[in-house]
Amino acid sequence: xxLLPFLLLLFTQFAWSQFKTGTVVYVDFAQDELTLAADSxxxxxxxxxxxxxxxxxxxxxxxxxxxxGAARIGQWNxxxxxxxxxxxxxxxxxxxxxxxxxxxGWIEVAKPIYATxxxxxxxxxxxxxxxxxxxxxxxxxxxxxxxxxxxxxxxxDFDLPLFDSTGEIKLISNAHEIPAASSISMGHDDxxxxxxxxxxxxxxxxxxxxxxxxxALPPHRQRAELASKYIELSILLHPKxxxxxxxxxxxxxxxxxxxxxxxxxxxxxx
Numbered sequence: 001x002x003l004l005p006f007l008l009l010l011f012t013q014f015a016w017s018q019f020k021t022g023t024v025v026y027v028d029f030a031q032d033e034l035t036l037a038a039d040s041x042x043x044x045x046x047x048x049x050x051x052x053x054x055x056x057x058x059x060x061x062x063x064x065x066x067x068x069g070a071a072r073i074g075q076w077n078x079x080x081x082x083x084x085x086x087x088x089x090x091x092x093x094x095x096x097x098x099x100x101x102x103x104x105g106w107i108e109v110a111k112p113i114y115a116t117x118x119x120x121x122x123x124x125x126x127x128x129x130x131x132x133x134x135x136x137x138x139x140x141x142x143x144x145x146x147x148x149x150x151x152x153x154x155x156x157d158f159d160l161p162l163f164d165s166t167g168e169i170k171l172i173s174n175a176h177e178i179p180a181a182s183s184i185s186m187g188h189d190d191x192x193x194x195x196x197x198x199x200x201x202x203x204x205x206x207x208x209x210x211x212x213x214x215x216a217l218p219p220h221r222q223r224a225e226l227a228s229k230y231i232e233l234s235i236l237l238h239p240k241x242x243x244x245x246x247x248x249x250x251x252x253x254x255x256x257x258x259x260x261x262x263x264x265x266x267x268x269x270x
Contacts, residue, residue, distance in 0.1 A: 022243050023055055023068045023187035024234040026196075026227050027139055027151070031180045033220055034141050034149055034253040036066055037227035039235055040264065041245035051245045054079065054267035059086040061257035061270060062143040063102070068187035069136030069156075070123075076113050078136070082106045099142040099150050107173045110136065110156060115169050120158050133160040135171070137186045139178075147255035151178040153186075188244060191234040206233075224250050224261045 022043050028035040038055035057065045057079045063086055071078045085105035089098055114120075114135045123135055134157050141151040152175050159170040178184060185192040198204040214225045228248050235244045250261040258270060 023071075024189055024192065024231055024238070024244055025055060025066050025068055025139070025186040026183070026189070026192050026230045027066070027141075027178070027185070028183045028223050028227055029141075029149070029151055029178055029180055030219075030223065032149070032254065033223065034064070034151060035223045035227045035250065036064060036139070036141075036253075037224075037231045037248060037250045038066055039231055039244045040247050040249065041243060042072070043243055049243075049245070051247075052264060052266050054249070054264065056249050056251050057083065057268070058251060058258045058260075058270040059083055060090070062253075063099075064141045064251055064253050064258065065139065066186070067136060067138040069134070069138075070114065070119060071136075073113055073116075073119065078106075078110060078138070081109045082138075082140075085109060095145045098144075099140060099152065102142075103140050103152055103154055103175055106138065106140075107154060107156070107175075110138075111171050111173065114156055115171050117167070117169065120163060120169050123158070124160075124163065133158045133163075139184070139186065141253050143253060143255060143257060149180065149253065149255070152176060153178055153184060185230075188234060188238050188240055190239075191237050192230045195230060195233050220252060220254075224252060228262065 023039060025038045036056050040051050040053050040055065042050045042053035044050060055066055059065065065079060065082045067078055086102050089101045089105060134155055136156045138154045143149055154173060154175045157172045159172065162168050162170050183196065194200055195203045195207055198207055210229060214222050217225065228250050231248045235241060235246060238244060247264055249263050249267060252259045252261055
């Protein structure tokens with residue numbers, strides 16, 4: 001049964017300004033399932049890199065987190081910070097507001113870390129004309145007690161005119177709820193967008209072939225294969241492919257919780 005073309009027609013790209021370097025993450029938010037995929041390279045400066053970075057995190061059995069941007073600064077780790085906020089907020093009895101409390105708590109912890117002159121100056125240095133002044137883009141997803149999936153994305157930006165004119169740092173955080181039947185991508189996502197929306201001839205030809213190849217798979221497996229393929233193509237074809245690398249991790253979040261499709265052995269299960 002060829003379900004994939006129908007599924008693709010239902011999905012739109014949820015677009016917003018976001019951090020554009022050093023990683024690639026793709027999120028497919030179906031009505032009953034959320035799929036995340038990411039590459040594994042952490043760039044360490046002076047041309048160095050580590051290809052064992054865990055860019056998708058599961059907190060317990062019903063929360064997932066990913067991000068693009070400055071994930072590690074010194075001993076500080078954005079994923080670990082999100083996990084600690086989740087541990088603290090999970091002790092509260094209010095499940096209805098847990099996701100928003102996690103997001104707000106992470107922003108509160110992250111903003112002072114990002115408000116450093118060296119970091120902002122480095123982001124500014126690598127911005128191209130027309131780029132948004134984004135320091136970090138984070139994605140949060142959860143299953144509430146009723147089994148409903150919820151997702152939000154967060155940008156931490158800096159006031160570009162103020163920084164350029166005075167050197168003063170003012171950070172601005174914006175959270176966006178991600179609607180079901182949509183997809184988002186973060187980081188070096190040019191290739192994801194090209195092949196996700198068939199914007200070139202090579203994308204049309206390749207994706208027509210690939211969709212036929214996976215058409216007999218169950219819908220949840222089709223989504224996992226597609227998400228992984230978008231990351232794979234980014235690693236192979238992106239102009240800055242040296243900043244991306246295999247292996248690819250894929251996680252799916254459903255009403256019954258977290259399901260890892262592919263996960264590096266060094267990445268925690270939850």
